[in-house]
Amino acid sequence: MLSFEQLEDLYSKYYLELEITLQAFIEHLKGQLSLFASPITYKGRVKELNSLYSKLCQKGNYNNKAIMPVSSDLLAVRLIVPFSGEALLLEEFIEKRYQTLEVERKAMNLTFKEFGYDSTHLLIKLPEEYQIIDFTDLCIEIQIRTILQDAWAEVEHQLVYSDSYAPQDQNLRRKMAAINASLTLADIIFQETRNEQKEVKNQSNLRQSRLDAHIEELFTVNFEVLPNNLSAGNYLLLGLKAHNAGHYQAAINFYSKLLNDKNISAKTSGLVLSHRAAAYLSCNKIEEACADYQAAVNIEAGAENFYYLAICLLLKQNYQKAVDNFNHSINLKISAHSYLGRARAYYQLNDHLNALADCERALALEKLPGAQSLKELLTT
Secondary structure, three states: OOOHHHHHHHHHHHHHHHHHHHHHHHHHHHHHOOOOOOOOEEEEEEOOHHHHHHHHHHHOOOOOOOOOOOOOOOEEEEEEEOOHHHHHHHHHHHHHHOOEEEEEEHHHHOOOOOOOOOOEEEEEEOOHHHOOOOOOOOEEEEEEEEHHHHHHHHHHHHHHOOOOOOOOOHHHHHHHHHHHHHHHHHHHHHHHHHHHHHHHHHHHHHHHHHHHHHHHHHOOOOOOOOOOOOOHHHHHHHHHHHHHOOOHHHHHHHHHHHHOOOOOOHHHHHHHHHHHHHHHHHOOOHHHHHHHHHHHHHHOOOHHHHHHHHHHHHHOOOHHHHHHHHHHHHHHOOOHHHHHHHHHHHHHOOOHHHHHHHHHHHHHHOOOHHHHHHHHHHHO
């Protein structure tokens, strides 16, 4: 059996490498989960020396003084999300994406009369690129919790495991149970509220799609004739209908008519500029599209406007400016298409290292054929 001092020497020897491995895997997870619907908080830790020694004492049969003993939770990452439904989605993703060795749901061990913190712990084998030479099949524990579950676990740990806690203090136990029950109920209510919001949105989208279909049935527009004295809303609707029907010049005429209206708001103007730019781009009128996207960006600096402006600049062979605008787009919203566009710009600038890195980022998000083709070109 290793002494504490011997374990401490081994722990000091491997700690930095374990910490670097942990942080690298967290960054990998962030990339894998970058398109997740809600924000995720990431926390990671290498198991503390005292805790590792306590676990080692329980096993009592480790005598290798050259390599540090490994426990299943030597490395741990905690993923914290706002809603319990999203915790379930994360759990499904981890189980499908990685070699999962064990799944433990803490609350399953409690009876209906008991209260304790709820959390799902998944033990996975670290991917090969994160393995450490001296260890065999190093694992990492992924803990998935809601914000309220995590808050309860942190506070409970400080109270229950402090020196002043008395297990026989029934009054304190009742208070702790009441708090836990309240937080559990809050998680349930938050998720139900979230589900109601999604249902309202789905029903609203369904109503809108049916209304659009009904409008389509009511009349057929002659897009070659530009009506007079229409409202701004009518011009926008007709422009979109012409655009979707492939009548790009008619759409441009409708959008232009609306943009000439001095009464429309700046926000509406930015929206219509982006629509007209898309119509110009569909007609291969790159200069006009670039000018409209630039004007739209000046009004509404959104990820989509920056992306399409960058595409226009790429087509104009203004590669450095294209990179700058792809950067703006990615900073606002990570997208496989933005990474692919920037990779193409880097390739034209002979920056093959960054081009290959962006191809890898794009493919990690979505299997785009263009990204795969460019990657093969760069690696052959």
